[in-house]
Amino acid sequence: MGEDAAERVRETVDAVYRSESRRVLATLIRLLGDFDLAEDALHDAFTAAVQRWPRDGVPTNPRAWLVSAGRFKAIDGMRRRARFDASLAQLAERLDASTNDAVGWADEGVDDDRLRLIFTCCHPALPPDARVALTLREVCGLTTEEIARAFLTAPPTVAQRIVRAKAKIRDAHIPYQVPSRADLPDRLDTVLHVVYLVFNEGYLASSGVSLTRSDLSTEAIRLGRLLIELLPEPEVVGLLALMLLHESRRAARTSPAGELVLLDDQDRALWNREQIAEGSALVERALTSRRFGPYALQAAIAALHAEAPNAAATDWAQIVGLYDVLARADPSPVVELNRAVAVAMRDGPLAGLALIDAILVRGDLGDYHLAHSARADLCRRLGRTAEARASYERALGLARQEPERRFLKRRLGELPD
Amino acid sequence: MKYLCLIYDEEKKLGAMSKSESDTFMGEYGAFTEGIRKSGHYVGGEALQPVQTATTVRVRNGKVSTTDGPFAETKEQLGGFYLINARDLNDAIQVASKIPSARVGSVEVRPIHEFN
Numbered sequence: 001m002g003e004d005a006a007e008r009v010r011e012t013v014d015a016v017y018r019s020e021s022r023r024v025l026a027t028l029i030r031l032l033g034d035f036d037l038a039e040d041a042l043h044d045a046f047t048a049a050v051q052r053w054p055r056d057g058v059p060t061n062p063r064a065w066l067v068s069a070g071r072f073k074a075i076d077g078m079r080r081r082a083r084f085d086a087s088l089a090q091l092a093e094r095l096d097a098s099t100n101d102a103v104g105w106a107d108e109g110v111d112d113d114r115l116r117l118i119f120t121c122c123h124p125a126l127p128p129d130a131r132v133a134l135t136l137r138e139v140c141g142l143t144t145e146e147i148a149r150a151f152l153t154a155p156p157t158v159a160q161r162i163v164r165a166k167a168k169i170r171d172a173h174i175p176y177q178v179p180s181r182a183d184l185p186d187r188l189d190t191v192l193h194v195v196y197l198v199f200n201e202g203y204l205a206s207s208g209v210s211l212t213r214s215d216l217s218t219e220a221i222r223l224g225r226l227l228i229e230l231l232p233e234p235e236v237v238g239l240l241a242l243m244l245l246h247e248s249r250r251a252a253r254t255s256p257a258g259e260l261v262l263l264d265d266q267d268r269a270l271w272n273r274e275q276i277a278e279g280s281a282l283v284e285r286a287l288t289s290r291r292f293g294p295y296a297l298q299a300a301i302a303a304l305h306a307e308a309p310n311a312a313a314t315d316w317a318q319i320v321g322l323y324d325v326l327a328r329a330d331p332s333p334v335v336e337l338n339r340a341v342a343v344a345m346r347d348g349p350l351a352g353l354a355l356i357d358a359i360l361v362r363g364d365l366g367d368y369h370l371a372h373s374a375r376a377d378l379c380r381r382l383g384r385t386a387e388a389r390a391s392y393e394r395a396l397g398l399a400r401q402e403p404e405r406r407f408l409k410r411r412l413g414e415l416p417d
Numbered sequence: 418m419k420y421l422c423l424i425y426d427e428e429k430k431l432g433a434m435s436k437s438e439s440d441t442f443m444g445e446y447g448a449f450t451e452g453i454r455k456s457g458h459y460v461g462g463e464a465l466q467p468v469q470t471a472t473t474v475r476v477r478n479g480k481v482s483t484t485d486g487p488f489a490e491t492k493e494q495l496g497g498f499y500l501i502n503a504r505d506l507n508d509a510i511q512v513a514s515k516i517p518s519a520r521v522g523s524v525e526v527r528p529i530h531e532f533n
Binding site: 125171172173183 | 418504505506507510528
């Protein structure tokens with residue numbers, strides 16, 4: 001084969017890696033029963049592809065070829081190492097026998113394999129940090145460095161989390177399975193929680209961070225789309241809608257100088273209308289199903305904001321109504337807080353302030369900077385300057401993100417003396 | 418695969434149960450044990466006497482020291498265990514979730530270390 005043709009084949013291998021490597025990995029994990037073994041097998045399979053495809057041509061079914069090659073290399077490797085470790089010989093024979101069904105097992109149930117992978121990475125028996133790291137690594141293919149950078153942790157910390165998680169999966173025998181019908185609702189909740197966590201990490205750390213593969217929000221949305229493909233449950237639809245609607249405002253959330261711009265002050269011309277359209281359609285789809293939950297409801301609220309041509313035209317009454325339903329589905333203090341803010345918009349700052357004070361007096365959200373900043377804002381609107389100052393300062397003491405801190409300092413500076 | 422289910426209860430709470438409540442509780446335990454015997458999960462299991470009957474033994478520098486009480490004071494105390502056979506962790510979690518104390522206390526599920 002000439003140099004040009006060989007180069008084209010190498011590009012094909014790269015393209016196949018980008019589009020298929022996660023699927024191949026998911027199947028190899030099922031066949032070989034071990035994450036590390038599967039990752040090595042994946043690597044070996046692509047190495048073999050780089051060597052053989054220029055010579056033999058690109059196979060008609062690259063994924064099946066790669067799964068087959070990976071499996072073969074893994075079992076072969078085990079047999080060779082069995083000279084030093086007899087137990088590997090047994091394992092190799094067992095794997096060979098149990099996975100020798102050559103009738104398209106590489107393609108059958110590949111969607112199931114990807115679901116298995118997501119549910120296993122998000123298993124509740126794993127620590128929450130580990131679920132996030134493992135999902136980003138195994139399902140999204142991010143490197144340890146990319147994950148570490150995105151979450152502002154050190155790569156060895158992330159690496160250790162992943163190693164421990166894989167060890168727990170192996171030692172406690174967490175099965176590589178899609179949960180049963182009965183367990184699915186709770187287990188799906190865990191998965192959606194991980195996806196939303198990843199999205200929020202990307203959403204909040206928006207300004208100034210290098211947006212290459214560490215764009216967590218894009219990864220989260222990609223995960224959401226994958227989940228909808230595999231498991232189109234209403235809450236999955238609701239979460240994707242919510243993420244798209246939040247994401248649609250990214251360009252307007254920060255000023256050119258990198259300062260935080262609140263929803264009310266955002267230039268709505270900068271909102272991504274395609275994402276809004278897609279998000280709104282998904283909201284309708286989720287709500288018509290009648291089995292919707294908190295994500296769909298939050299998305300519906302986001303959709304109402306997105307539909308308003310300007311802040312003043314926002315349908316606050318409907319938003320409060322949705323918060324009423326959301327509070328029943330997800331009775332958390334944060335939801336209560338957000339509802340209080342909406343009530344303030346509908347009924348005036350005094351009404352909202354009463355609700356926020358009730359939360360704080362109860363002992364909830366005392367350490368939540370947004371509770372204090374919301375309170376401060378309402379006090380400011382009521383002309384209660386001293387209280388506003390106190391609450392802004394409290395919020396500043398609790399806020400961690402730089403853009404939010406600068407915003408609070410600005411608000412403090414703007415208060416009359 | 419073998420797992421140990423360690424059952425932790427707040428002894429104070431259990432002690433505060435009325436006779437009929439605690440009879441019901443014991444009945445639930447009986448039914449649970451019967452159930453996992455039938456399903457083949459049961460390997461072993463015992464209830465433990467209250468934590469004040471515990472003695473902790475340590476040997477340091479050849480010297481045996483015994484202390485009155487559990488190895489650590491905790492809000493919930495170890496009250497019993499089941500040793501079970503399960504297909505995998507999900508199966509073990511399923512079994513553990515049916516242990517009556519799981520509703521009011523905690524059950525720790527730990528895989529047995531098999532030495533080959």
